[in-house]
Amino acid sequence: MKICDRIVKEAFNYWDGMLTGQEQEEISTHIRTCPHCEKRFAQARQIRQALRNLPKLKTSPHFHLLLHARMRREVNRKRALLPLPITGWAWQVPAYAAAAIILIAGGIFIDQVINQRAPDSRSIYTNSTAAETVVIPVQQTEQAAPSRIKNYVMQPIPMERLLSMNRRHAAGQQQQLERRPADTSRAGLQRPQENLSGVRQVSAPVQF
Amino acid sequence: MTGQETKSSQISDEELIKRFQDGDLYAFDLIVSRYKDQLFNFTYRFLGSAQEAEDVVQETFLRIFRNRFAYRQIAKFSTWIYTIAGNLAKTELRKRKRRKIVYISDLGFDDKEYEIEDVKANTEREVESSLAEKHIQKAIEELPERFRKVILLVDVQELPYEEVSKILHLPLGTVKSRINRARLKLQAKLGDLMDRQK
Numbered sequence: 001m002k003i004c005d006r007i008v009k010e011a012f013n014y015w016d017g018m019l020t021g022q023e024q025e026e027i028s029t030h031i032r033t034c035p036h037c038e039k040r041f042a043q044a045r046q047i048r049q050a051l052r053n054l055p056k057l058k059t060s061p062h063f064h065l066l067l068h069a070r071m072r073r074e075v076n077r078k079r080a081l082l083p084l085p086i087t088g089w090a091w092q093v094p095a096y097a098a099a100a101i102i103l104i105a106g107g108i109f110i111d112q113v114i115n116q117r118a119p120d121s122r123s124i125y126t127n128s129t130a131a132e133t134v135v136i137p138v139q140q141t142e143q144a145a146p147s148r149i150k151n152y153v154m155q156p157i158p159m160e161r162l163l164s165m166n167r168r169h170a171a172g173q174q175q176q177l178e179r180r181p182a183d184t185s186r187a188g189l190q191r192p193q194e195n196l197s198g199v200r201q202v203s204a205p206v207q208f
Numbered sequence: 209m210t211g212q213e214t215k216s217s218q219i220s221d222e223e224l225i226k227r228f229q230d231g232d233l234y235a236f237d238l239i240v241s242r243y244k245d246q247l248f249n250f251t252y253r254f255l256g257s258a259q260e261a262e263d264v265v266q267e268t269f270l271r272i273f274r275n276r277f278a279y280r281q282i283a284k285f286s287t288w289i290y291t292i293a294g295n296l297a298k299t300e301l302r303k304r305k306r307r308k309i310v311y312i313s314d315l316g317f318d319d320k321e322y323e324i325e326d327v328k329a330n331t332e333r334e335v336e337s338s339l340a341e342k343h344i345q346k347a348i349e350e351l352p353e354r355f356r357k358v359i360l361l362v363d364v365q366e367l368p369y370e371e372v373s374k375i376l377h378l379p380l381g382t383v384k385s386r387i388n389r390a391r392l393k394l395q396a397k398l399g400d401l402m403d404r405q406k
């Protein structure tokens with residue numbers, strides 16, 4: 001029976017001619033004389049034939065259509081991640097944004113230059129006698145990121161309050177005031193004010 | 209058949225994928241036409257569900273579309289595409305196991321959209337009358353995954369051993385011994401049935 005097991009295992013190799021001449025000969029002799037192996041060989045041959053002849057199926061008729069739709073979606077998704085093509089009027093959007101940034105940055109730079117030249121004449125909170133600038137801490141988020149620029153907007157301060165504050169400062173009451181002798185150029189400049197039309201403006205230094 | 213079609217059938221898969229890599233979408237369509245049915249047959253026999261099989265084939269082509277530059281000419285294109293389809297089918301099978309859906313081999317082809325190619329009755333098909341396809345499919349599905357894949361690639365898709373060895377990332381010797389064991393298992397499952405039908 002041992003030889004039978006080995007022979008059955010070799011059935012396909014036998015048909016495929018993958019055995020040596022001697023092995024081929026041994027098998028063909030055996031199956032002629034062993035009914036068990038003859039039967040197994042016949043079964044194996046039937047199965048092989050059946051596997052080869054399994055009906056060939058075709059994909060559904062809308063296969064291509066569906067695939068193309070999925071490919072389009074794929075392309076569109078990738079396109080959405082890319083920058084907008086610079087065609088038609090679309091170029092104007094980044095161009096205007098860039099121009100606005102340059103103007104604002106330029107304004108700040110020029111103002112800083114002016115204020116470095118005349119530090120004591122720039123601020124609404126300048127103590128003329130001490131020639132030092134005092135900044136009112138409008139918000140706690142002074143060092144916040146530029147994206148949170150709204151936090152920098154100054155609150156309108158009534159004139160009487162300004163005067164009284166100035167008097168208090170002069171009298172040495174600095175509890176609510178922050179001393180900034182070195183950084184004299186910042187106050188009132190990097191804090192854009194919003195006007196009524198909603199357009200943010202860089203506040204011009206107001207002088208006493 | 210138009211002249212263009214005749215010509216396109218002579219272009220190798222590797223040339224087509226090269227053209228596709230260069231931006232020719234028509235070349236990709238030709239690849240799809242060439243492989244969609246044979247991949248569908250492979251995945252269908254592996255999964256036993258036409259809908260899942262077609263989804264896997266769709267996903268295979270999408271992967272090719274997406275990763276077209278990953279293909280290098282050193283490998284046969286058919287090896288690459290069968291590897292992708294085989295892996296996706298395996299993933300699908302595992303997903304199904306997690307969902308605990310049991311597919312009973314139901315080869316009534318109730319979904320009429322999946323067309324069966326009209327194979328002419330001839331002597332080659334004499335066996336099929338005695339051995340119902342649904343029993344074969346059931347027996348294939350009952351085979352462990354590793355045997356199922358190898359028998360489908362070798363005996364149903366009739367791919368050469370060397371290519372199957374590359375698709376499955378197995379040494380040639382392992383493929384040969386595995387296919388032998390798969391055949392014996394299949395024969396054990398179908399043998400009794402065949403005896404009863406006689």
Ligand SMILES: [Zn+2]
Pocket residue numbers: 003004005007030034035036037038
């Ligand atoms: Zn024997």
